[in-house]
Structure formats: structure tokens, C-alpha cells
Amino acid sequence: MAKIGLAGFIHETNTFSNTPTPLENFLNQSGFYPKLLHGDEILQFGEKRLNIAASGFLADAAKCDLTVCPLIWCGTEPSQPITEDVFNHLMGMIEKKMHENFPFDGLLLDLHGAMVYGNLQDGETEILRRSRAIVGNIPIVTSFDLHGNISKECFELATVMIGYRTYPHIDGFENGQRCAQVMRYVLDGKPLYKSFQMAPFLMPATTQPTTKEPAQSLYAQLPIVEDWDGVISASIMEGFNACDLPHTGPSVFTYASDQLTADKSADFLMRAILEREEQFSVDLVPPFEAVRRAIKLQQSTTQPVILVDVQDNAGGGSPSDTVWLLKELVKNDAPETALGVLWDPHAAELAHQAGEGNTVEIALGGHSLPGHTPMTASYHVEKLHEGDFMGNGPMVAGRVLNLGKMAHVRLGNIHIVISSDRMQALDQSLFRVVGIEPCEMKILVLKSANHYRADFGPIASAIINVDAPSAILEDPSKIAYTNLREGVRLKGLGPVFSKSKP
Ligand SMILES: [Zn+2]
Secondary structure: OEEEEEEEEEOOEOOOOOOOOOHHHHHOOEEOEOOOEEHHHHHHHHOOOOOOHHHHHHHHHHHHOEEEEEEEEEEOOOEOOEOHHHHHHHHHHHHHHHHHHOOOOEEEEEEOOOOEEOOOEEHHHHHHHHHHHHHOOOOEEEEEOOOOOOOHHHHHHOOEEEEOOOOOOOOHHHHHHHHHHHHHHHHOOOOOEEEEEEOOEOOOHHHOOOOOOOHHHHHOHHHHHHOOOOEEEEEEEOOOOOOOOOOOOOEEEEEEOOHHHHHHHHHHHHHHHHHOHHHOOOOOEOHHHHHHHHHHHHOOOOOOEEEEOHHHOHHHOOOOOOOHHHHHHHHOOOOOEEEEEEEOHHHHHHHHHHOOOOEEEEEEOOOOOOOOOOEEEEEEEEEEEEEEEEOOOOOOOOOEEEEEEEEEEEEOOEEEEEEOOOOOOOOOHHHHOOOOOHHHOOEEEEOOOOOOHHHHHHHOOEEEEEOOOOOOOOOHHHOOOOOOOOOOEOOOOOOEOOOOOO
């Protein structure tokens, strides 16, 4: 059996965010991510089917004649760049474990692809550089989230990179299985040639879900290409736009048993991206119009209308504490509505001090964004929660979530889920844990961009993407990039980025 080192280091970095990324966020359980795991602790991922690449890799390792040597696995919610010290600390732990356990026959890295640390340095490229320096020429297979912003150097350093192919991401496990199969292929010494291309435009996040066009038919090209003779693996990255690096944006990478096939399959996928360019454009509705439309729509349906607060998405590095939509809902006397998840540890604390059934004055949310103000009012404390609970939807089934102190407070018809840790609203359990049944609401306001679709999509009667300000700008042509590569179009058929233009 071949011995495979396994490490994970996951962060999607929003270089425009002012939400810090302290070491504790990696060390402790927080929202979606388990606490940092050492050595054999990582093997728990293989005990059940989790939406994590390491889980799928562990599950299929024996089948592929691989034995896994677990090193370190850590990750945390998106936020601002990791400081150089924190990066070096965590990478140092991984390097130490590699030294202690080397030699391996191969290395599996469970990564994100859009990590930035220090002064705009690319995280994954550095992780691969330092790993290569230790392990030499053995196969390194990396799993990436499809929001990876992939540099050419990163592509060159990895033997094979494999990306998720669903957004909402529900194929983390399957991606790990793909990595195990490819690791076996490479270890068998079979021919391997690779090809990489970056797209000439950025894809706004709301155009990226693979559950609808244009991305649905785009990702349907992957199994077609992988059926070609000689193709071993093909991936499409949609990229993460809130990241000011030269290589931000979509890319494709393919692997085949000969160079011509690798190049042809990459060309084919890039053509599929370019054919759809026009559809990668932005369509957001201002808060007042969105609330007005939702109130009207819910009168003729029994399922909730979903207002998506796409730019205040913790899952993209935003604070998740803006209250633009809350204010608009109150002003318009909205019917039974639930809003979540609003990150405000102080408000959660006040609600816990007041206790269930009581009323408490809170200056709620609006703390993080310059110029924004809280929604100050007397809120009724409906239900409190603290500690672990289980996720249920397709993205987090079987995973323990913990958002610290949580509270369900009510202001008239508006029910608000407050948390002490940041997490995007991608699972109905985040509401149910504080006594809100999402299906029974007339309107749901979700702080998320697309991941909510996995669990809330089936109960929505309509979905409206809202243009409320936060640390993410959904329209990349409005983002103040300074380091992007010259000439890239800032959305489908959008304006061209130039460093000489302000
Ligand atoms: Zn992602």
C-alpha cells in the first residue's frame, strides 16, 4: 500500500473585508468548520460521509490501495487576509508533521484555492511551495473549492488539482474520492500531461450557482470531457472576486494521457465559458424595491419568498451584521418574516441576560460597515441557544455546528436569528435551533449568496437578490482592484480592468 500524507488548510480570503482572521478561528470549532485536527483526529472524517474532501479521500483510500498518514487539518469562515504570523504558525505545524512522518509516496492537500495571507501573498501557492520543498517530487494531489483563484505557479507545483463541481458545494466528499482515484493513477506511473487556462472575464457570484444557467450547462461539460479518450480529470474554477490578486477569476485545468488531449480539453472548456459570457452579468434589486416585491408576491403563495442579502454574506468574508433589509421590512410593516444569520455577539449576550419571554433594548447590527447604523429597538426574546447542534441540509448533514450564543428575537412580525460566530444562512437548522420553522414564514431574508439554495431552494416560492451594501460588491466592475491582471473584463462583456485607470 502506498503511504499518503494528508493535510488540510482552508480559507477563502476577502481582501476587502475588515473582519479579522485570528488564529483562534482556526484552532476552535466555529460555525461551519471543526476545530483544528491533529494526526489521527482527522480519521474521524472517514467514519461518516461528510461534505469535506478529506472525508471522501479517507473513505476510498483502501479501495485505491492507499494508506493515509493524517497530518493537520484546519479551516475557518471567510474573512480578511490571514496575517503572516498566523499563516506561518499553521503552515509551520503542517511542515513539522510532514518532516516527522516523511517519507510518503504521495501527498493529498485539502485546500480552498482563494487563500491570501500577509501582504497580498497567495496562500495555496505558498502551501504548495513549502510542501514541495519537503516532499520533493512525489505526487501532490490537491482538492479545491470551485471558488479558487488559481495561479500558474500553483498549477505547476501541484501534480494534479481537482475542483468541486457544484455550487452550492455538495460534492466535497466526491471530490475527495476523485482525488483518491487520481492519486492511484499517478502512483501507478501512468502518463500524465496537463493544461491550464485563465478566463478573460470575472463571473459575479449570483451568476455562479450550478443549479441554474449559465453555470448548470457549463458544468455539465465536465463529464462529457472526462469521457474523451485519454482525459483523466477536468475542472472549472469560477473564482472568488473579493480578492485583489493578479490571477483572481475563473480558470480551467485538465489532465490527460497525452499533451494534445490535455490542451484540447482545456480549449473545449474555455470555449464553453466564453460562449456563455453574456449571461455572467449582474441583476440585483434595491432593498426598498425588493421588500415591496416580496410583500406583494407572498400574498399569492403558501411558500416563503426569499430575499437574498448577497453582499452581506459571511461565506464571502462580509461581517453579516448589516440591517438595511431589517429597517426596510419594519418600515413596510412586512408580514411574518425571519432574517438570519445576523452576527452580533453583544446583542446575543444582551438577549441571554434578558432571558426568554422578556423584552430588551438592543442596538442591533450595523456595527461593522463604516457609515452604517444599528437598528435600535425593544426586541422580544423568543428563544435562546448556546452550543452544538447538528446540521441537516445537503451541505452540512452530519456535521456539528456551533455559533456560540444564539438568540431568536422578535420585532413585531420580524424574527431575527442572532449569532456570536459568523456563518452564512445555508441550512434550515440555523433557524430551527432557535424555534423558527422557515417553511411557515411568509418572507425569509438570508445572508448568503448561493449556498442557501441547497437547503432553502426547495421551499422558496420566489428568490430576489438584493443590492444592500456590505464588504462584498456583487458587481466586480465596482470593486476597487489595484492588482488584478491587465485587460480582464470585470463581468461578462463588462468593462476592462486597467491599472492606469482610477
Ligand atoms: Zn466556494
